[in-house]
Amino acid sequence: MYLGIDLGGxxxxxxxxxxxxxxxxxxxxPTESETDSNRVMTNxxxxVxxxxxxxxTGTDQIKAIGIGVPGQMNIQKGLSIFSPNFANWSNVPVVxxxxxxxxxxxxxxxxxRVNLYGEWQLGAGKGKQDVLMVTxxxxxxxAMITDGRMMYGKSNSAAELGHLNMYRHGRPCACGSSGCLGRYVSARGMVKTVQEHLAAGETSVISEWIQGDESQITxxxxxDAYDQDDQVARKVMQETGEILGYGLSSAINMFNPERLIIGGGVAAAGERLLKSxxxxxxxxALKVARDVCDLVPAELGPWAGMIGAGVYANQQAEK
Structure with a gap:
């Protein structure tokens, strides 16, 4: 047996x-990511x-544990160096x-990468040798599999598309830069974009739902507002989808995947987001690269990271 753990925000x-x-x-x-590393690891x-x-189940029945952690890491030392989704988190010896x-x-x-291991073995990437996954x-x-091998890079940070610079002087990012793709195309990014539209005086049904408390926006x-033909929601979906499109165009040109898998909770928006x-x-995107690449939804659902972590544990234990 194997344990798979997906450490989310x-x-x-x-x-x-x-x-x-x-x-x-x-x-x-609950992660309680706004606290500190001690609380998160205790949780x-x-x-487990x-x-x-x-x-x-006794621990003697578990062959290996796999864990997916967001952010930069030293895999060999089992250290999570930095994660933009967690407060008070630095060089945490997770393993x-x-x-x-x-x-x-x-x-x-x-x-x-753990998500992609799962989709590659059991989901939307089965049978493919060049697969890019965006969550x-x-x-x-x-994360990117090229020629049937996961890309890591010298510091295990290959394919970090979330930190592609989309705006020279954009929203500040926890990575130390600004204008990063992930600050616009993500749950937090979409909420920030909604807040900007509301601050500009635009009216939305979302304002009624949150009763003046913008921290309640999701x-x-x-x-939901998009489905009610709310104009702010429609603008936000279009803007977010377009920015994602520019980021993915760069990725298609750079990595030349045959399959591009879109996963994660925000991807549940489906064509509302992905049309633009x-x-x-x-x-x-370059035509020659675009023509060989199809864009598909992830298949393993909200538990993909956990399943992929179990797949990864299996792969490492069998080496």
Whole structure:
């Protein structure tokens, strides 16, 4: 058996996978990412213990644990160096903390690479050798398999599309730069764009829903308002989709994938968001690269990261 863990900005998703990589049981616990690394790791360990108790599974039955963590990392040392989704988070020894608690071999990777391992083996990337995956969640992440191998780069930060600079002097990013793609195309980015439209005096049904408390705005509200023909929501979807289109055009030109998988919670907006994305790609990606690339939704759903982490644990343990 394997444990897969997806450390998200909002929830930690934990799953027990059988040897054939089917999910036996899963649960999620709040991350509390606005606190600090001690609280987040305490929540994670408590969640794993809860799942083991629920399933009456002993740690001796677990062959390996896989965990996907957003941000920059030293995979060899099991260190999460920096994550834009977490407060008070620097050089966190994620692998050591988990291994000290459960005494099971633990393998960490970037959350999107872990997602892609899952989609590549069990989902939308099956049978493909050049696959780019972009996840739209709290932030924007990406990973790339080229010639049948995951791209890592010298510092394990290859294919970091979330930090493509889209505006010379744009919104500040936690990475230290500004104008990054992920600051516009993500749940947080969409909320910020809504707030900017409301601050400019535009009227939206979203204002009625939040009763003056802008901290209550969510990306899902934008989809719901869009379906009511709300003009602010429609503008926000179009703007966000277009910016994504320009970012993906650059990625298609750079990586030449045969398949581009879009996943993550924000991707649930579907064509509301992606219609303008596809229009921009059609007009801006190199034709020779665009013609061999299809854009498809992820297949493994909101638990993709957890499933992929279990797949990754299996792959590492079998080496």
């Amino acid at each position: 909002t929830n930690i998703k934990i799953g027990l996978l059988k040897n054939d990589l089917t999910v036996q049981e899963k649960l999620k616990v 994670l360990i408590a969640g 213990k809860q799942l083991l108790v629920q399933t009456q 050591q903390l988990i291994e000290n608690e459960f005494h099971v071999p633990t393998y960490m990777d970037n959350d999107v 739209l969640g709290t932030g924007l992440g990406a 990306a899902k509200m934008v989809s 994305t596809k229009e921009v790609i059609a007009g801006h």
